[in-house]
Every structure is written in structure tokens, then in C-alpha cells.
Amino acid sequence: MANSENVKTSSAGSWKNLLRNQCFIPIAALLLLAVFNLIVDPTFFRITFGYNSAGNPVLSGAIIDIINNGSELAILAIGMTLVTAASGGQDISVGAAIAIAGSVILRVLCGGNARPETLEAPIIVAFLVACVVAMLFGAFNGVLVAYFKIQPMIATLILYTAGRSIAAWINNNELPVISDPKFAYFGGFIPGIPIPTPFFIAVACMIVVGLALKFTNLRLYTQSVGINQSSARLNGLNPELIKVMTFVILGLCVAVAGLIKVSRVSSINYSVIAKDIEMDAILAVALGGNALSGGKFSMAASIIGAFVIQCLTTTLYKYGVPATALPAYKAVVVILLVIVSAPTVREYFSTLVKKMKLKGEVA
Amino acid sequence: MEDNIVLKMRNIHKIFPGVRALQGVDFTLRKGEIHALMGENGAGKSTLIKVLTGVYGKEEGDIFLDGTEGPVAIHSPQDAQNMGISTVYQEITLCPNLTVAENMFIGRTKGTVQNWKKMNADTDRILQSLEVPARAAQQLGTCSLAVQQMIAIARAVDMECKVLILDEPTSSLDEQEVEKLFKLMRDLRAKGVGIIFVTHFLEQVYEVCDRITVMRDGKLVGEYEIENLPRVQLVSKMLGKEVDDLSDIKGEVKTFDAGKDAVPVLEAEGLVSNAGIKPFDFHINKGEVNGFTGLLGSGRSECVRAIFGADRVTGGKVKMKGKDVKIAKPLDAMKNGIAYLPEDRKVDGIVGDLSVRDNIILAQQVLKGFFKPFSKAEANKVADEYIKLLNIKTASKDTPIKSLSGGNQQKVIVARWLFTHPEYLILDEPTRGIDVGTKVDIQKLVLKLASEGMSVTFISSELDEMIRTCSRLIVMRDRKAVGELTGDELNQSTIMNTIAGGDK
Amino acid sequence: MAKTDKNTTPAGNSLGAKLMGMTDTNLLLTITVIVFFLMYIGAVVFLRGGFLKPQTFFLILNSNAALIILACGMSLVMITGGIDISVGGVTALVSMCCAVYLDYKDGNVFGAIMIALAIGLAFGVIQGLMVAYLDIQPFIVTLAGMFFAKGMTTVVNSSPFNVANEAFVALKTTRINVPGLGSVNKKGIYVPAYVEIGVLVAIVIVIVMFVLLRWTKMGRNFYAVGGNKQSALMLGINVKRTKFLSHLICGLLAGIGGFVYFLHVGSGSPSNAAGAEMDAIASSIIGGTMLTGGVGNVxxxxxGVLSLSTIQNIVSSIGFDEAWWTGITKAAMLCLFLLVQSVVMSVRKKRISAS
Structure with a gap:
């Protein structure tokens, strides 16, 4: 008797663990989308091999689109997760900061000439300059948040408002075009490799952050600061510095995403580049089941969340939803997801299930 | 319902996920009595009160109120207020951004339009009659905590209630203010109000209460007339066993011999911080237990915070084992072998959502450095070791610390600092708001650590606890050290006199 | 604790004491108003030109009437401790729906107003329910609301067009002259100063909201909930209903603001009111509302709205007229106010803890 009860509770326990795992919701959403596509149009999963206009072997198909276009989002989600964890707020300036980083890259590469014949500087130099600039802007946000105690969303509203203007100002409102095909590698394909480069860059970022989480105290420190700043301080941590650090890391992510973005088109459009990407990045964090009020986080869940969003976008495109109407559909999905994962709703259903079980037992 | 009964709770059940918080509890409150609700932490006092005030729903049971036929339904604090139940909670439940007057009247006025002039005038009148030093138009956040608590009490009292619940209202009040509160309680009793009084201070219970209800582990132990329940019996009922632990500990006390071979561990000279204390000198020897005492707000916490670098140190010299050191921030202190268990466990101590394991290793991990994390196996080993050593009651080491009871949370924090193997351990109110059993455990631990050569500073609001554990007491008054007591001077009356400044 | 005599407490001995005695809300309000007047008077004295004409001021009002209404709603939600970033999207949706209704469906103006109110109310109710009763973070809920509204705008009609409905155009071009503040133009003809109908609506809403927040029971509840949710609950306030109401009113104001916006621009376009939510948040902050809740004033x-617009006028009139200066100026203004608020509040805190 007692034994059977034990078995029951343990199996229920493992179910519960699965349900409680942070990755459950984003993975379930991903599966749901996959099943939907499988039923409605299995060609979604077809991957074809061909040659692009430059004569390079490339893979194409919806799945490739997702891992390709989701790369920037996944990279941003990494930084956004850390910022959310440590400061309990979100950075809404990442889109504008990508515009700045992209603009800096182009400015360094072109040296003020809008249509350069050759590059004025090596790409790596341009990228490093962009990294430094983006990290400085990250530090600016971080200092406002950590030392001036301004809520992150509001502090980053400053850069959100000014960012695209600053980006335009850097290049004197010109739209430089890079003709060197090498520059397009980062957002497209490297000759001979059929998988899009952004995916490799995103994987590299994930590996770096994975190693950082494993071999440093990044997780413990950011979580402690996010959960209880005062206590973290009395345990010898410097909460302000750690918050600034997360914003600087996000700045680095922004620079990487900026490189991919400008490389994709070999140019820039200040008002369109990475538009609304901050909202997607925050959604990725939320979809990953991370509390937007900070504290504990799951990096994997955030990254999967980013790909869920991209998967949704690609699916909608595939069914002919125009780009401008996309947000409406996204909104519906987001609302469904947050309602399902809302604690009050979950509680309600669990009590409902309990009651039904009780009735079943009585019967 | 009998004539003189104002409130009756019958067979109350309340279940939280995984815990049966209340199991068939009965409670009866009569008109014009002060009724103490006693029990250890986790006994269910707060839960019972929150059920009564509509903060929590209940699974089973009925509540009867004087003047209403049949059981009443209380779904929200608003319902409770409307039925004449007003409450003052331990943590201040007022809004710091509103003015004092707004806090006094919000949530209980009729009509849609507010008459601020009348409200401000009424508030000033009430505050004056209670001698609370605050103005009606002042923003609440600019008042001291004690004043805020008095305003909360004034609000509750002004509500013409039948039942007044005071849930540990005295923890932020000084002695004069407690006296004021007691006078108020007696006045209300004379007017026929039933008062439920929850407190951890036994003296206060015996000073004002008429009747005691004791709870333990979510169950009712019994209801007693105060005359029929001596202190020792009350404690034993709360603990559920005959305690001789409390008398035991006295036997273990070894007064520290400050002889010639005393080695100073820490010496501070003219230390002062930005928290508003006067410069003070301080030293502690190897294996010594000393304490800071004084009323709340006398600066005793601020002193130890200055030693640990928790507040910004603005002047003074510190020597560790004879060598000059600079302690500007907590990390400096930790590197010099100082550990500090802060006064406010919830705000400064625990990292709520992190596991018990992470909470234990946190401080040592920070000392070790950003690039040298403990492996999972090491961390688990350490956690197991300290959970066993301090007898921490937790479901597992992965349990978030916030789901532990207060006493066990405190033990985890103690474990955290013991794991840093400090030479000098500061315990600021380690026993506040925790159950008697854990209190005794912690006192014993302090004496054991000292006998092993650790220096300990122990701060507590309860004098007898200090007398039992410390061999030297520094007395604080008005943010200044006013005396140092050792040996025979360590008795209640001498300490009280020094605190009160009776020597002048 | 020393008993201070009530009559000799800080009450106005020095300016510092006076500022200390103020509530946070009033202190921040004072700063905003002073800065605005200094800025405007400075512009009149040093820049002269257009700033000498009262009509410049009324033009600022005319073009910002909608933003004032949106920002009032935003302030209310922020005071209650939430945020609503859907207001810009709702404005775009309202203007598009009204435009389509008026021109393609031959609707009348009254019907258009009803549509505007209904859309605003619908967003307010649904978002309010989700935030208050399902306990979902307002940021996420209203973010979805913004996405939905912006997406639906293009679903309703994807290309921009001007509305030609006669009654509407008549209403749009109605000018209400302000007596005594006109100016004489180069040809010597007296040009009266005027405001549009939207400005009247905005002013009425500011007054109504001010009265609501200052003198009604419900108004103070918003502050209480924003100040400390838990305490507000214990004080006997229905926290969920209060939160719900704040979102409902904000949604309704977004509907009204949307119509006023539509009345000003006279066209339906998916790019209408782009970034209005952020302008509304920025204006609220400059106006002394804190995102942490419990502090603010309409x-x-x-x-705040006027300051934001005035500074842009000033910057462009001193020669920085490239397009990017708008964004940079706004950001600089916001940054300045945030820093001032942050410093003022921390100084206050220190003084309080020291005393």
C-alpha cells in the first residue's frame, strides 16, 4: 500500500520536474510550431542544396532561415538574460545600439567615403572599434542603472531615443555601401561552406557564454545581485560593478549582432536596421521562463526562446503574412504563452485537476 | 454566541503547498481582554491572523463575530476592516510615498471625494494625543521606522474596531514607545475592545496580557489564564517539551579570563562611519565573546557595521592582530578574517531564491574569486557538512532558502560565515524572531566557537541572552559608547542602569 | 526620541527645509515647472524670433495635444506601478480605423469617435484584466498589445491616405481664437492666435485627471498601490481593481488621444504615432513621474510634454536643424532630468536617514 503510493508520488514528481524545468515552455512551443508545420505543410522541413548568385554551395529552406535569421536574436538574448538577472530590468536600447555599432563598422571601413573602392581598414579592426564603442554605450547604460539607480528600462530609453540619430550622425547621414565581397561573409556564406555564417557566430557566442558560466562565478554573482543586492554586498560582492559588467557584456553581444546585420546588406539603413529587435530579445528572455524582475535565470531557455520567436516569424512568412502585419500574430502567440505560463492560471488548473482527482477517487 | 465573546474561530484548517499550516485551530477572544497568541516560529500564529484578516483563504472552519448571526466570510483585508477587525503587522504596512494623513485614512473613508483639510486636522489631533512626533502633511517615508509603526498603530486604533490585532508591533519600538503602546492597549481594553497580541518578548506578555493561547506546529496547544501559567511552563508548552536546556546553558558559561596572555585580534581606534555614530574605540581578544547592548537605534548595529565596512567608514584606524589594515568595504573585512551576520536576515542576509547550498558557499566563493568557482561536488559536500553540523532542517540542499523557517534560514547564514573560517565573527541579533529551540542552539554554538579560539561579538535585544553568552558588554546610548561592563557588573540591573544613564 | 514641538518643526524656515517638507510628488513637480518656465523665458529673451509670438506656444500645444492625453494615461499607469507601451500602437490603430470608417464606409464623425473610444476601452479592459487578475507583467502584456495594435493597423489598411470626409475636415480645421494674443503679420493684417479642438480636449483631460488623482478616494488608491502593493492590500484597498482601473483609464485615454491625433494629422497611416509610447514615457518622467510607482502628477x-517640444524648437532655432538632432536633444533632456531626479532623491534620502 505504502509502496504503491510512493511509486505514484515519484512518477508524479518526475512529471512535475519536467513541467517545472525552465526549458519546458520554450521547447514545448517549439515542438508545437514544428507539429503545426508538419501537419499543414511538411515542405517546411525540406532543406535543398543549391548554388547562390556568387556560385557558392548553399543550403536553403525554412529551417536554415530560422537558424540564420535567429542568430542575432539568440546572441542578444544571451546579454539580455544577464542584464535581466542582475538588474531586474531590460535594456530597450539594443536595436538603436546595433545601429550605432553597424554605423561605426561602416565608418571605419569606408573612412568617410560613401562608396569606397577598397576597404580603408581591415574588417577585424572595424569590428573591434565597434566592440569598444558598443561596450562604452553599454557601460553608460550600466552606470545610469547601477550608480544613479535609474530603472533599466528608463535609463536605456535615453539611448533608445538617441541611438539611431547618433548612428546617422557618425556617417553624416550617408548610407555607405561596401563592395568587398569578403565583408558579406559574416552575414551570408563563406565560399565552400553551405551553412550560413551567422549561425556559426551564434554557436560560438553560446559556447563562450557556456564556458563562462561553467568556469567562472558569473551565474552565482549575477543571480545574487539580482535577488538580494544588499545581501550580495555584505557578502563581499560589488553589486554596482556586476550590473555594469552585465551591460558591458550585452554591449559586446550588440557589436556582434551589429556586424552580422550590416554584413547581411553590406550597407545600413539607420531607421530600419534591427528595428524592434529589443522587443524580440526581451520576449526571448520571457519565453524562456525567466522572471523579468531578475534573479535566477536559465541561459539555455532564453536562447531556445529566441529561436521560438524566429521559428514563429518564419512560419508566418511562409503562410504569406505580410511583414507589417507580423506583429499582430506574434502578439497573439505571446499572449497565449504568457497566459499559459502565468502562475495564477497554473494554480487554478492544478487545483482544478486536484478537485477532479478527488471526485474520481470518491466515485 | 455568549455575551462577552467578540470573536470565535472554530476548527480552522489551512494548507500551503506541502505544509499543513493550520490543523483544526480554535481561538476565542472576549470583550475587553488582551489575549496573547504565543508559539514558536512556524507554529501558525501569523497564518491564523492572516486567515482572520482575509489575507489568506481557509480550507475549512468557521469564524463568528459578535453581532453577526452565523459564520462570517472574510475574503480580503477590506472585509475584515469593515467588520471591525483592524490589524497592525510586524512589518510596516503603510505606503511610504503618501503623507501621514493619507496613510491614516486611506482605504477606510466613505464617499468618493476627500476632504483633506478635515483629514489633516483629524490626523494631527490623533497624533498629538498619542504624542507621536509627526505632522499630517509630512510624507510617511521621511519618518523614522518607530514613528511609522506608531502611525500604523494610531490608524488601527482610530478605526473604532471591535477586534484589534497587534502582530509583533514592538520590535521596532523603544522602551518609552512600548510603554505608550501598553497604556493605549489598557485604555482600549477598558473600552471593551478585544486585543490579540503576538510577541516574542515574554516580559511584555506578562506585563499586559490577561490570557494566553499557545500554538505549536499548526495546532492549538491550549488557552490559559495568565495567572495559571508561569513563564517556564509557557516556554515548555511552546516547545512541546520540558525544557531544562535554558538552565543547562548557564552551567556552561565560562567567564573569559582576560589575563596577561590575552591576544588582541582586532583593535579599532576612533572608528566612525557615515551612519551617524560617534567615533568609538574597540578591541577584542582571541577566544573572547563580547557584546554591544543598548536600545534600538542606540548605534549598536552601526558600530559592528563600521567594523565590517558595511557602512562607509569615514575615519579611524583598525589593526588586525597588531597589523594596520584598511577596511573600506565588506570584502576587505572578509579577507582579514572577519565575518558578519547582519541584523535584518531577510533584507541583508539570505539570497531568497538561491538554494541552501549556494547560500552556504556564497561568502567563501566570493573570497575565492570570480574565476575559481567551487565544483558542484565540492559545494554539495560543504553543504551536507554544515547542514549536519548545525542541524539545519531543510528538504534538500537544493531547496530555495526562502522556503525554510526563520530559524533555519538563520542557521544557513551562520553556516555561510563559519565556512569562511573567520577569526572574528560578528553576530548581530542572530536570535531575533526565531524560535526558542534555535535560540539555545545558537547561544551554545557561540560559546563552543569561543572555546575553540574564535572571537565573537554577540548582539541581542534580550539582556539575559547577552548575560549568558558575553564576558564583556559595551553599552551604547545615543550613538555613543557610554560604558563597558565585565565580571560581576554583568547583571540585569547594572546593565539597565547604564543603558538608561542612571549613573549620572 | 525627542519630542519636537509641532509648531516649530521644519515648516518653512529656510528653502532647504521647505523642500525637505514637500512630498516627493510635489518636489519633482516643482522642479519640472521651474525648468520649463526658465527654458521658455530664456528662449523668449535670448532667441526672440518666433518665441516672441504667443502663437509659437499655441502651435506647440496644437501639435502635442494628443501626446498630452496619452502621457496622462501613461502617468496614471506609472503612478500605479505599471507601464503601458501599447498607447502608440493604439493611437495608430484608432487613426487608421477612423480613417477607413470615414472615407471608405461613409461614416460620420460621431461614429468615428465611438470607434476610437471602443478600441481604447477594449485594449484597456483586456490588458487590465491580464495585468491585474492574471498577474502577468504589464511590460509583456502591453508589449503584446503594441505588437497587436501595430499589426492590426496594417491589416485594416496597409497604405497611408488622407481623409476627405467633409464634416471631419471641417472639424479638423476648426480654429478657436485666443483673444488678445494675436500678432500683426508683415502685411499689417492682424492674425489671431488659435488652438485646435484637440487642445481643449487635452486641457479638459488634464484637469479631470488632476482632480481624480488629487481629490478622490480612487485617485489616492492609485498612489497607494504604486507606493507599496502589499501595504495597500493590508490597508484595505482592492489592489487588483485599482490596477485594472489604471489600465482601463489609460486605454480609454489612448483611444481619445488616438482620435485627437487623427484630428490633428487628418490621415490614416501605419506609421502614425511611431514612437509615441516612448515619447509619452519620456514626458511623464520629465514631468516627475517615477517608474517605480507612487510618485507623479498629471x-x-x-x-513634461511642453518641455520636450520646446527644447526641440530651441535646438533647431539655434541652427542644429539636421534630422538627427531631434533624437539626440530628446535623449539629452531625458538624461538630464533622470540625473537630476536621481541626485535629488538620493540627497533627500541621505538627509532623512541622517536626521
């Missing part, structure tokens, strides 16, 4: 918000 009069401040009113001046």
Missing part, C-alpha cells in the same frame, strides 16, 4: 506630465 500637471507635471503636461509640462
Amino acid at each position: 500637471v507635471g506630465t503636461f509640462f
Whole structure:
């Protein structure tokens, strides 16, 4: 008797663990989308091999689109997760900061000439300059948040408002075009490799952050600061510095995403580049089941969340939803997801299930 | 319902996920009595009160109120207020951004339009009659905590209630203010109000209460007339066993011999911080237990915070084992072998959502450095070791610390600092708001650590606890050290006199 | 504790003491109003030109009437401790729906107003329910609301067009002259100063909201909930209903603001009111509302909107007229106010803890 009860509770326990795992919701959403596509149009999963206009072997198909276009989002989600964890707020300036980083890259590469014949500087130099600039802007946000105690969303509203203007100002409102095909590698394909480069860059970022989480105290420190700043301080941590650090890391992510973005088109459009990407990045964090009020986080869940969003976008495109109407559909999905994962709703259903079980037992 | 009964709770059940918080509890409150609700932490006092005030729903049971036929339904604090139940909670439940007057009247006025002039005038009148030093138009956040608590009490009292619940209202009040509160309680009793009084201070219970209800582990132990329940019996009922632990500990006390071979561990000279204390000198020897005492707000916490670098140190010299050191921030202190268990466990101590394991290793991990994390196996080993050593009651080491009871949370924090193997351990109110059993455990631990050569500073609001554990007491008054007591001077009356400044 | 005599407490001995005695809300409001007047008077004295004409001021009002209404709603939600970033999207949706209704469906103006109110109310109710009763973070809920509204705008009609409905155009071009503040133009003809109908609506809403927040029971509940949710609950306030109401009113104001916006621009376009939510948040902050909740005032918000617009006028009139200066100026203004608020509040805190 007692034994059977034990078995029951343990199996229920493992179910519960699965349900409680942070990755459950984003993975379930991903599966749901996959099943939907499988039923409605299995060609979604077809991957074809061909040659692009430059004569390079490339893979194409919806799945490739997702891992390709989701790369920037996944990279941003990494930084956004850390910022959310440590400061309990979100950075809404990442889109504008990508515009700045992209603009800096182009400015360094072109040296003020809008249509350069050759590059004025090596790409790596341009990228490093962009990294430094983006990290400085990250530090600016971080200092406002950590030392001036301004809520992150509001502090980053400053850069959100000014960012695209600053980006335009850097290049004197010109739209430089890079003709060197090498520059397009980062957002497209490297000759001979059929998988899009952004995916490799995103994987590299994930590996770096994975190693950082494993071999440093990044997780413990950011979580402690996010959960209880005062206590973290009395345990010898410097909460302000750690918050600034997360914003600087996000700045680095922004620079990487900026490189991919400008490389994709070999140019820039200040008002369109990475538009609304901050909202997607925050959604990725939320979809990953991370509390937007900070504290504990799951990096994997955030990254999967980013790909869920991209998967949704690609699916909608595939069914002919125009780009401008996309947000409406996204909104519906987001609302469904947050309602399902809302604690009050979950509680309600669990009590409902309990009651039904009780009735079943009585019967 | 009998004539003189104002409130009756019958067979109350309340279940939280995984815990049966209340199991068939009965409670009866009569008109014009002060009724103490006693029990250890986790006994269910707060839960019972929150059920009564509509903060929590209940699974089973009925509540009867004087003047209403049949059981009443209380779904929200608003319902409770409307039925004449007003409450003052331990943590201040007022809004710091509103003015004092707004806090006094919000949530209980009729009509849609507010008459601020009348409200401000009424508030000033009430505050004056209670001698609370605050103005009606002042923003609440600019008042001291004690004043805020008095305003909360004034609000509750002004509500013409039948039942007044005071849930540990005295923890932020000084002695004069407690006296004021007691006078108020007696006045209300004379007017026929039933008062439920929850407190951890036994003296206060015996000073004002008429009747005691004791709870333990979510169950009712019994209801007693105060005359029929001596202190020792009350404690034993709360603990559920005959305690001789409390008398035991006295036997273990070894007064520290400050002889010639005393080695100073820490010496501070003219230390002062930005928290508003006067410069003070301080030293502690190897294996010594000393304490800071004084009323709340006398600066005793601020002193130890200055030693640990928790507040910004603005002047003074510190020597560790004879060598000059600079302690500007907590990390400096930790590197010099100082550990500090802060006064406010919830705000400064625990990292709520992190596991018990992470909470234990946190401080040592920070000392070790950003690039040298403990492996999972090491961390688990350490956690197991300290959970066993301090007898921490937790479901597992992965349990978030916030789901532990207060006493066990405190033990985890103690474990955290013991794991840093400090030479000098500061315990600021380690026993506040925790159950008697854990209190005794912690006192014993302090004496054991000292006998092993650790220096300990122990701060507590309860004098007898200090007398039992410390061999030297520094007395604080008005943010200044006013005396140092050792040996025979360590008795209640001498300490009280020094605190009160009776020597002048 | 020393018993201070009530009559000799800080009450106005020095300016510092006076500032200390103020509530946070009033202190921040004072700063905003002073800064606005200094800025405007400075512009009149040093820049002269257009700033000498009262009509410049009324033009600022005319073009910002909608933003004032949106920002009032935003301030209310922020005071209650939430945020609503759907207001810009709702404005775009309202203007598009009204435009389509008026021109393609031959609707009348009254019907258009009803549509505007209904859309605003619908967003307010649904978002309010989700935030208050399902306990979902307002940021996420209203973010979805913004996405939905912006997406639906293009679903309703994807290309921009001007509305030609006669009654509407008549209403749009109605000018209400302000007596005594006109100016004489180069040809010597007296040009009266005027405001549009939207400005009247905005002013009425500011007054109504001010009265609501200052003198009604419900108004103070918003502050209480924003100040400390848990305490508000214990004080006997229905926290969920209060939160719900704040979102409902904000949604309704977004509907009204949307119509006023539509009345000003006279066209339906998916790019209408782009970034309005952020302008509304920025105006609220400059007006002394804190995102942490419990502090703020719609009069401040009113001046916040005006300040934001005035500074842009000033910057462009001193020669920085490239397009990017708008964004940079706004950001600089916001940054300045945030820093001032942050410093003022921390100084206050220190003084309080020291005393």
C-alpha cells in the first residue's frame, strides 16, 4: 500500500520536474510550431542544396532561415538574460545600439567615403572599434542603472531615443555601401561552406557564454545581485560593478549582432536596421521562463526562446503574412504563452485537476 | 454566541503547498481582554491572523463575530476592516510615498471625494494625543521606522474596531514607545475592545496580557489564564517539551579570563562611519565573546557595521592582530578574517531564491574569486557538512532558502560565515524572531566557537541572552559608547542602569 | 526620541527645509515647472524670433495635444506601478480605423469617435484584466498589445491616405481664437492666435485627471498601490481593481488621444504615432513621474510634454536643424532630468536617514 503510493508520488514528481524545468515552455512551443508545420505543410522541413548568385554551395529552406535569421536574436538574448538577472530590468536600447555599432563598422571601413573602392581598414579592426564603442554605450547604460539607480528600462530609453540619430550622425547621414565581397561573409556564406555564417557566430557566442558560466562565478554573482543586492554586498560582492559588467557584456553581444546585420546588406539603413529587435530579445528572455524582475535565470531557455520567436516569424512568412502585419500574430502567440505560463492560471488548473482527482477517487 | 465573546474561530484548517499550516485551530477572544497568541516560529500564529484578516483563504472552519448571526466570510483585508477587525503587522504596512494623513485614512473613508483639510486636522489631533512626533502633511517615508509603526498603530486604533490585532508591533519600538503602546492597549481594553497580541518578548506578555493561547506546529496547544501559567511552563508548552536546556546553558558559561596572555585580534581606534555614530574605540581578544547592548537605534548595529565596512567608514584606524589594515568595504573585512551576520536576515542576509547550498558557499566563493568557482561536488559536500553540523532542517540542499523557517534560514547564514573560517565573527541579533529551540542552539554554538579560539561579538535585544553568552558588554546610548561592563557588573540591573544613564 | 514641538518643526524656515517638507510628488513637480518656465523665458529673451509670438506656444500645444492625453494615461499607469507601451500602437490603430470608417464606409464623425473610444476601452479592459487578475507583467502584456495594435493597423489598411470626409475636415480645421494674443503679420493684417479642438480636449483631460488623482478616494488608491502593493492590500484597498482601473483609464485615454491625433494629422497611416509610447514615457518622467510607482502628477506630465517640444524648437532655432538632432536633444533632456531626479532623491534620502 505504502509502496504503491510512493511509486505514484515519484512518477508524479518526475512529471512535475519536467513541467517545472525552465526549458519546458520554450521547447514545448517549439515542438508545437514544428507539429503545426508538419501537419499543414511538411515542405517546411525540406532543406535543398543549391548554388547562390556568387556560385557558392548553399543550403536553403525554412529551417536554415530560422537558424540564420535567429542568430542575432539568440546572441542578444544571451546579454539580455544577464542584464535581466542582475538588474531586474531590460535594456530597450539594443536595436538603436546595433545601429550605432553597424554605423561605426561602416565608418571605419569606408573612412568617410560613401562608396569606397577598397576597404580603408581591415574588417577585424572595424569590428573591434565597434566592440569598444558598443561596450562604452553599454557601460553608460550600466552606470545610469547601477550608480544613479535609474530603472533599466528608463535609463536605456535615453539611448533608445538617441541611438539611431547618433548612428546617422557618425556617417553624416550617408548610407555607405561596401563592395568587398569578403565583408558579406559574416552575414551570408563563406565560399565552400553551405551553412550560413551567422549561425556559426551564434554557436560560438553560446559556447563562450557556456564556458563562462561553467568556469567562472558569473551565474552565482549575477543571480545574487539580482535577488538580494544588499545581501550580495555584505557578502563581499560589488553589486554596482556586476550590473555594469552585465551591460558591458550585452554591449559586446550588440557589436556582434551589429556586424552580422550590416554584413547581411553590406550597407545600413539607420531607421530600419534591427528595428524592434529589443522587443524580440526581451520576449526571448520571457519565453524562456525567466522572471523579468531578475534573479535566477536559465541561459539555455532564453536562447531556445529566441529561436521560438524566429521559428514563429518564419512560419508566418511562409503562410504569406505580410511583414507589417507580423506583429499582430506574434502578439497573439505571446499572449497565449504568457497566459499559459502565468502562475495564477497554473494554480487554478492544478487545483482544478486536484478537485477532479478527488471526485474520481470518491466515485 | 455568549455575551462577552467578540470573536470565535472554530476548527480552522489551512494548507500551503506541502505544509499543513493550520490543523483544526480554535481561538476565542472576549470583550475587553488582551489575549496573547504565543508559539514558536512556524507554529501558525501569523497564518491564523492572516486567515482572520482575509489575507489568506481557509480550507475549512468557521469564524463568528459578535453581532453577526452565523459564520462570517472574510475574503480580503477590506472585509475584515469593515467588520471591525483592524490589524497592525510586524512589518510596516503603510505606503511610504503618501503623507501621514493619507496613510491614516486611506482605504477606510466613505464617499468618493476627500476632504483633506478635515483629514489633516483629524490626523494631527490623533497624533498629538498619542504624542507621536509627526505632522499630517509630512510624507510617511521621511519618518523614522518607530514613528511609522506608531502611525500604523494610531490608524488601527482610530478605526473604532471591535477586534484589534497587534502582530509583533514592538520590535521596532523603544522602551518609552512600548510603554505608550501598553497604556493605549489598557485604555482600549477598558473600552471593551478585544486585543490579540503576538510577541516574542515574554516580559511584555506578562506585563499586559490577561490570557494566553499557545500554538505549536499548526495546532492549538491550549488557552490559559495568565495567572495559571508561569513563564517556564509557557516556554515548555511552546516547545512541546520540558525544557531544562535554558538552565543547562548557564552551567556552561565560562567567564573569559582576560589575563596577561590575552591576544588582541582586532583593535579599532576612533572608528566612525557615515551612519551617524560617534567615533568609538574597540578591541577584542582571541577566544573572547563580547557584546554591544543598548536600545534600538542606540548605534549598536552601526558600530559592528563600521567594523565590517558595511557602512562607509569615514575615519579611524583598525589593526588586525597588531597589523594596520584598511577596511573600506565588506570584502576587505572578509579577507582579514572577519565575518558578519547582519541584523535584518531577510533584507541583508539570505539570497531568497538561491538554494541552501549556494547560500552556504556564497561568502567563501566570493573570497575565492570570480574565476575559481567551487565544483558542484565540492559545494554539495560543504553543504551536507554544515547542514549536519548545525542541524539545519531543510528538504534538500537544493531547496530555495526562502522556503525554510526563520530559524533555519538563520542557521544557513551562520553556516555561510563559519565556512569562511573567520577569526572574528560578528553576530548581530542572530536570535531575533526565531524560535526558542534555535535560540539555545545558537547561544551554545557561540560559546563552543569561543572555546575553540574564535572571537565573537554577540548582539541581542534580550539582556539575559547577552548575560549568558558575553564576558564583556559595551553599552551604547545615543550613538555613543557610554560604558563597558565585565565580571560581576554583568547583571540585569547594572546593565539597565547604564543603558538608561542612571549613573549620572 | 525627542519630542519636537509641532509648531516649530521644519515648516518653512529656510528653502532647504521647505523642500525637505514637500512630498516627493510635489518636489519633482516643482522642479519640472521651474525648468520649463526658465527654458521658455530664456528662449523668449535670448532667441526672440518666433518665441516672441504667443502663437509659437499655441502651435506647440496644437501639435502635442494628443501626446498630452496619452502621457496622462501613461502617468496614471506609472503612478500605479505599471507601464503601458501599447498607447502608440493604439493611437495608430484608432487613426487608421477612423480613417477607413470615414472615407471608405461613409461614416460620420460621431461614429468615428465611438470607434476610437471602443478600441481604447477594449485594449484597456483586456490588458487590465491580464495585468491585474492574471498577474502577468504589464511590460509583456502591453508589449503584446503594441505588437497587436501595430499589426492590426496594417491589416485594416496597409497604405497611408488622407481623409476627405467633409464634416471631419471641417472639424479638423476648426480654429478657436485666443483673444488678445494675436500678432500683426508683415502685411499689417492682424492674425489671431488659435488652438485646435484637440487642445481643449487635452486641457479638459488634464484637469479631470488632476482632480481624480488629487481629490478622490480612487485617485489616492492609485498612489497607494504604486507606493507599496502589499501595504495597500493590508490597508484595505482592492489592489487588483485599482490596477485594472489604471489600465482601463489609460486605454480609454489612448483611444481619445488616438482620435485627437487623427484630428490633428487628418490621415490614416501605419506609421502614425511611431514612437509615441516612448515619447509619452519620456514626458511623464520629465514631468516627475517615477517608474517605480507612487510618485507623479498629471500637471507635471503636461509640462513634461511642453518641455520636450520646446527644447526641440530651441535646438533647431539655434541652427542644429539636421534630422538627427531631434533624437539626440530628446535623449539629452531625458538624461538630464533622470540625473537630476536621481541626485535629488538620493540627497533627500541621505538627509532623512541622517536626521
